[in-house]
Amino acid sequence: MVDSDDEVTTPLEAVPEDRRRRLRPVALMTVIAVAFLAVGLLAGHFLRSPAQRQADTAPPPVTPLTDTVANSVVAESVPLGASLERGTRTDVTLDGASGEDAERSVVSGVRVKEGQRVSGGAVLLEISGRPVILLPGAMPAYRTLNPGDTGPDVTQLQDALRSMKYLSDRETGFGPDTQDAVSRLYRRLGYTLTTVGADEVKEARAAVSSAQQDVTSRTDEVETARIALARAQRPGSEPAASSSASAGPDTSRADGIADARRALRSAQRSLAQADQALTQASSTLAAARSKAGVVLPRSEVTYVPSVPATVTALSTAIGKDATGTALTLVSGALVATSEALDPTSATGIRVGQTAEIVTDDGTRHPAAVTSVTTTAASSDDQQNQSGSDKQVTVVVAPGSPVSGDEGTQVRVVVHTASSRTPVLNVPVSAVATGPQGDTVVTVVKNGTRRFVPVVTGLTGDGRVQITGDVAEGDTVLIGDAAQTSPTPSPR
Template identity: 35%
Template sequence: MNDPSGGESPLSRRRTALLWIACGTAVLSLAGLVLSTMIKSPAQLAAETSAPERTDLTATVEERVLRETVVLRGTVVQAQALESTPTSVFEADKLVVTGARAKPGDWVKEGQVVGEVSGRPVILLRGAFPAYRDIRPGSTGKDVTQLQKALRSLGYTVDDESTMGGSTKAALRKLYNSLGYPVPDTGAADNEAVAQARARVKDAKRILAQARGATPPAPAAITAAAEGVDQAEDALEELVAKTGTMLPLGEVIFVASFPARVSQINRTVGREVQAPYLRLAVGKVIVSGEVTGADPRGIEAGQPAELTIGTESFPSKVTAVAEKAPAQATEEGTSGDLGTPGFTVTVTPDKALQTELIGEDARMTVVVRNSQDPVLVVPVAAVSAGADSATHVTVVGADGQQRIVAVTVDDSGDGYVAVSSDELHAGDAVLVGVP
């Protein structure tokens, strides 16, 4: 009931006071509860800050093939490097770069023109050994056979001729015409000689025709004219066999396998050709890495290996281990740093790698030794030696009891050691340390 004067009645004031007292009591109770969780006795503090109880560190005895591996970093590359520089060019007095058709990093194929030197093409053809001479009409030899195989590989028809003969020359003419370059030949003098020989054949045939058409016929004249035709044709055939289309030394580079990748090429138009004009990476896709030091750490050709490229693994084999050539001292005689000794290790995967991986980093894990058959192995840290040099391990039972077991130690690898004992079995727990 309100006071008629407008103020609170005595009853309302008492209720308000009681409400405030209840709130204060609740706040104090809550504060007490929070403080009780924060305040700890000395015994509690000692228990919580004391060191944990010591526990044994154990490892399980395993039965498996023991391997020792060497891990090194490698790069995906192609197996071979080929360098070539034109030494002569058809009808050119000076070797000058006049055009470029490829650049470093390009993949190139057989039959492709990679550049121009003194206006003439530099053509890639398939072949196992480099060109060493101009291949002229009538030439014989393994370079001629290689050229014929290369032309057949491009789809041209070449007869089984033992020399640089008519079908080989015809195929070469088609190749040059397809590339848009004039066909190289043995020269103007030879061309003129062939033209004259053809004219003599024509004249001889005309004389023969006149002799046969004479009235009355003169057998002796006909025979002489026929012999003249045979002689003229034989001379022409012999001349044609030694002249005409040829393959200049400086216009072809034989490459053992394709595709090939350009590592370096002289592309500066107007500059004289300097060695090397062209450098190609060819052959299988492999991984090459290096081991530093005076020995290859047990790595040998034929050992199994594993390549890891990105997230993929590839079973592989070591195919070559070669000592790095030491750096040479300068001409001034300063000793300097002649380079760090080491070995180049080549690993080839069991299945061919894709060329898209070239240039990628790879992890090379080489197995330099293994036990062949499964053996008992424990971590190296589990083996101890006493004052008498006898070796042992400490076996920890399921109940935590420990017992010393004498063991014979054999090979080690990758942090493990092979052990043998009649009292040790696969699955046992052995002590490796106490924290």
């Protein structure tokens, strides 16, 4: 039994022979129909009319590319490749100066190494046992500072000591407070101080002591003369022996009083002279003291505009003579220093021009050109593309700190000129040469085009200033572009 819900399949062998003969023509016709259908499809794919072929090979239709006339500030700019570097380089130059006891000026110690960051108050080198101390300041040391000295270099030293908490307030000149601050700095670093004027003070003190003794002696003489005069003037006193004693008692007494008065006046004059000598000796002592004290030798300090500073080059070693450049420091905020430029590439760039520093993340930092330096081309490239043997380096300082490390590559855009106020401008590609050889833009309106003569001005950021019979918002042709069309079918 077979379930009525089950599908029944009849084997081909079970089909009667007469029925199979009737099915053969139907199958043959089906195969022929499928074959004709396939041939038709292939023919439709490969066989095309000339019109169809021309349509397939014709260029795509052209559509105009346009932009609008803008009214904005146009700035001419020069793009530069640059890298971030510290703003100020300072060469530490040795001139052979050393301590008074040194017989030869040599480098006796090197306290830093290349790449090291050094803070204010640190010792960079030792010259014949004496330190070379790093301090913050824009002005190089140009003289040895002695007690009582005044000037901008003294003020700079005081500011440096204040920044390092050695000095609380400024004072007038290189006085006791400043000297004490220097003393504490040297004690912390482990070096003895250089002083001056001790012998002069000692001599002046001795002179004052001698003058004081003379004043005391002269004062005693005056007092003795006063007593003698008082006795001579006392009634009934015996006159002192004199050349006029034989003239009588009254005459002898008068002469004695006169002699006592002369002696008193002489003693008083001697006392006045002694007082004057004491005053002079005291003034000399005060002057000696004002000039005595701590000395800051010029050779023992070097200044950089800001600290910490980085040692970028070290060209000395222990045992070398203390002459020439010993090391190079860089300090200050990061600035962008351009690659060496061909002079023609730097045309128009001047100190004070506005600029932008563009970092890898696209951040644009407002900046200004602070230095444009022309030097001889390096030995590796004696002549640049323009044939010049010179090269130009541009330094651009940001208005606010730029995040990054020294050596980071950045892009700098220097604005060499600006319209300052909004002007009509179009893309540079919109400006062309007209039929009459003049400069034109093509204004597109309502599907029609017309040439409009213009005068061009500043160019910047791909746009150019124009003046002519155009208005803000006008549509101008900047080129024609082919519309995308289906790719022709393969033949």
